[in-house]
Each structure stands twice: as C-alpha cells, then as structure tokens.
Amino acid sequence: MIQSLARGLEILSILQEKGSATVAEIAAALDVNKSTVSRLMATLMQYDMVSIDTVSKKYRLGFRNLYLGEGVKKNFTIAQAARPYLHKICDETKESVHLATMGNRRMYIVDQVMSQRDYNVSAQVGMIEAWHCSSVGKCVLAHKSQAFIDAILEDYDFVAYTPHTITTREALENELSRIRDQGYALDDEEVTVGVRCLAVPIFNYGGVSCCIGISAPKDQITPETIKSYTRCMKKYCSQISKELADGLYRDPASTR
Numbered sequence: 001m002i003q004s005l006a007r008g009l010e011i012l013s014i015l016q017e018k019g020s021a022t023v024a025e026i027a028a029a030l031d032v033n034k035s036t037v038s039r040l041m042a043t044l045m046q047y048d049m050v051s052i053d054t055v056s057k058k059y060r061l062g063f064r065n066l067y068l069g070e071g072v073k074k075n076f077t078i079a080q081a082a083r084p085y086l087h088k089i090c091d092e093t094k095e096s097v098h099l100a101t102m103g104n105r106r107m108y109i110v111d112q113v114m115s116q117r118d119y120n121v122s123a124q125v126g127m128i129e130a131w132h133c134s135s136v137g138k139c140v141l142a143h144k145s146q147a148f149i150d151a152i153l154e155d156y157d158f159v160a161y162t163p164h165t166i167t168t169r170e171a172l173e174n175e176l177s178r179i180r181d182q183g184y185a186l187d188d189e190e191v192t193v194g195v196r197c198l199a200v201p202i203f204n205y206g207g208v209s210c211c212i213g214i215s216a217p218k219d220q221i222t223p224e225t226i227k228s229y230t231r232c233m234k235k236y237c238s239q240i241s242k243e244l245a246d247g248l249y250r251d252p253a254s255t256r
Contacts, residue, residue, distance in 0.1 A: 007032070008040055012049065012061065020058040078210055079111050081243045082202070085236040086113040086212065092232050093214060095221075098123040100136035100199070101210035105152065107137045121195050121215040130191070132158050132172050133165045136213045139185035139199035142176040143208035149176070164189045184230045185211075189218060196221035200233040203241045212237055 027037045044050040048064035090113045098112040107129040131137040158167040179185045187197035199213040
C-alpha cells in the first residue's frame with residue numbers, strides 16, 4: 001500500500017513535469033511494468049487526480065489538483081499574513097501565540113510564536129484541537145452555520161479531559177452563544193488543568209475558518225488580563241482580515 005502511494009505521487013510529479021504521458025512512458029520512468037501503471041492510473045482517475053486524452057491516450061493532471069492547490073495556497077496565505085501579527089501579539093502580551101485553521105472539519109495548529117517567559121505554555125504545530133473544549137475549536141465553531149454545527153456534533157464524543165471540560169451538547173451550544181456575544185473564546189482549564197487559552201476569530205469574506213490563540217498558565221490569564229489580551233488580539237485579527245480579503249469581510253467583533 002505504501003509503495004503504491006509512493007508510485008502514485010511519482011506519477012503526479014511526472015505528469016507535472018512532462019505535461020502529459022502514456023502508460024508506456026510512465027512505466028519506463030518508474031521502471032515498472034505497464035499493467036502496474038494502468039492499475040494506478042485507474043485509481044488516480046477515480047479521484048480525478050488524472051485525466052486521459054481519448055485520442056492520444058496520454059494522461060495529464062486532473063482538475064482535482066487545482067482544488068488541492070488552492071487549498072494549500074489559501075492556508076499559506078493565512079499563515080504568511082498572520083505571522084508578523086503573531087509576533088506583535090506575543091510582544092505586547094508576553095504570552096505564547098498560535099494560529100489555528102480548519103481543514104477537513106478539524107482544527108489544526110499551523111503556526112506559533114513562543115514567549116520568552118521562564119515558564120510558558122505553547123501549542124504544537126500540527127496538533128488537532130477538539131471542537132468542544134479548546135479555545136480555537138469553540139471560537140471557529142461559534143461562527144459557523146447551525147447546519148455545520150449540527151453536522152459536527154452528530155454522534156460527537158465529548159471527551160472529558162479535566163473536571164472543567166464541557167461534556168454536553170446543551171452546555172456547548174450555550175458556550176457558543178456566549179462566544180459570539182463577547183467576541184472571543186476561553187478554554188478555562190478544559191483541556192489541561194492549570195492552563196487557560198484564549199482565541200479570537202479572523203473574519204474573512206468566506207466566513208470564519210481560522211483564529212489566533214494564546215495559551216498560558218491560569219494565573220497569567222485572569223479576568224484583568226483577558227480584557228487587555230483580547231483587545232490586542234481583536235486589533236490584529238482585524239488587520240489580518242483586511243489583508244486577506246482586501247477589506248471585503250464582516251467583523252462584528254471590531255465594534256465590541
């Protein structure tokens with residue numbers, strides 16, 4: 001299975017370089033028999049990763065690659081736009097800051113800037129964050145449509161990571177409403193005892209699919225610092241939104 005995946009990826013690279021190629025040409029490039037390549041091409045065609053010219057019998061990259069490429073481009077745009085502001089937030093709050101974005105209906109940490117404190121809490125790039133208890137998960141979920149929320153929460157496993165974790169749909173729905181009203185999400189020791197996290201959404205013309213978060217020991221994220229931290233985060237999230245959408249975005253949080 002791993003070998004087939006590797007060969008499939010090599011085929012895509014060959015087609016990208018050559019523009020188009022026959023089964024025989026691809027088999028020669030991979031040094032495998034034509035029957036093996038034919039089976040791989042059939043699978044790639046099933047997922048629209050390649051297409052075939054019925055006259056020349058040459059394969060070329062399929063339209064699915066355009067979709068995947070746009071997804072990569074979008075995420076890199078967000079990361080590139082947000083990176084300098086992560087540093088600004090870290091400088092002003094002295095806390096570790098991270099960027100989270102949604103992919104395949106999951107929330108991923110895609111970038112972070114760590115504070116210089118002797119003891120700091122930081123997210124791990126690539127980490128998947130839970131919808132029901134992480135600040136970034138709740139932050140994005142709060143700004144999704146009810147249909148999306150219903151789909152996510154259907155048969156959802158409300159894992160209780162700590163005694164503070166939200167474990168029912170009713171409690172989570174109430175929390176999402178509160179997040180929309182206040183303009184930020186709080187993980188109040190819901191994932192890790194002794195750790196609090198804040199998250200503020202990044203608004204774009206396509207809605208909310210990413211946000212910026214802060215993680216710190218609970219004695220550093222207090223009612224007093226929450227106000228100043230979220231004010232700082234909203235300011236820079238608003239600027240990121242403007243850069244991403246050239247002003248075409250809805251930002252109700254900026255009025256709070």
